[in-house]
Amino acid sequence: MRLDLQGKAFGPRAVLGPLSLTAGRGQRLAVLGPSGIGKSTLLRIVAGLDHAFAGHLSGDDRVAMVFQEPTLLPWRPALQNITIPTGCDAATAGALMAQVGLAGREAQFPRQLSLGQQRRLALARAFAARPDILLMDEPFASLDPDTADRMIALTAGLLDRSGAGLILVTHDAEEPARLGARPLILSGSPATLGPAPTDAR
Template identity: 70%
Template sequence: MRLDLEAKSFGPRQVLGTLTLSVTRGERLAILGPSGIGKSTLLRILAGLDRQYQGQLQGAERLAMVFQEAVLLPWRDAVANITLPTGCDATTARDWLSEVGLEGHETKFPRQLSVGQQRRLALARAFAAGPDILLMDEPFASLDAATAARMLALTDALLNRTGAGAVLVTHDPAEARTLGALALHLGGCPARFQKD
């Protein structure tokens, strides 16, 4: 996947300036910067969720995304929360639930799971999609330190096992280091990648 961005604006306000980003299967990048700088906007462009920008996005990689919130279907159980969005079968869904430590929770609804368990379900859903590149938008931000550390370790292990690449949006350089990701810092107005 390669993005050659010329500009991204919201109305008259230019948020992102000229920047280039490329990532392939097995590579890990972390986009860092202060709140409001445009990190999530950049990730939405990479995901194809925002097409109102100047520039070009190339690549036919299979993508999956983990959002800041779990974004689960409240009226469906854990297995259906994986099978419906990804198209995988129930056996594959159960295997991924087991991978993230949710064995025995297959028939539970999101409201019956803790916040940490909901995040693990969202991670299982993303990996069940078989992504070449996993896009993550501050998925550990609202978790306590111990739960966030466990989620980071789990994400690292699953990336290693599947060989998927990753783009992580975060404000925490320690998360980038834990995942072994190349850190890219957004700064300025409009925001661009800054040299360290």
């Protein structure tokens, strides 16, 4: 996947300036920056969800996205929250649920799961799509520290086993190192992408 962006604006407000971003299987990148700088906007462009930009997105990599919120189907049980969006079979979905610690909860509805469990279900759903690149938009935000630690370790393990690449959007300077991701900084107005300082973690 390669993005050559000339710019992105919302009406008269230029949000993103010229930048380039390349990722593929096995490559892990993290985009850091303050809230409102345009990190989620950049990720939506990479995901193919936002086409209203100047520039070019190329590549045929399969991508799957984990949003800030779990975005589950509230009227479907957990197992079907994986099988319906991804088209995978029940056995594959069940195996992924076991990998994220949700074995035995296949018939439970999202409202019966804690936020941490919902996040794990969303993570299992993303890997069920067998992505070449996993896109994550502040997926550990609003979790208590212990739950966030478990989610980060779980994500790292799933990435190791699958070989998928990663583009993580975060404001937490410690997350990239814990996921083995190369940190990049989104800054300025309009925002552009540059290397993180050498002491960034």
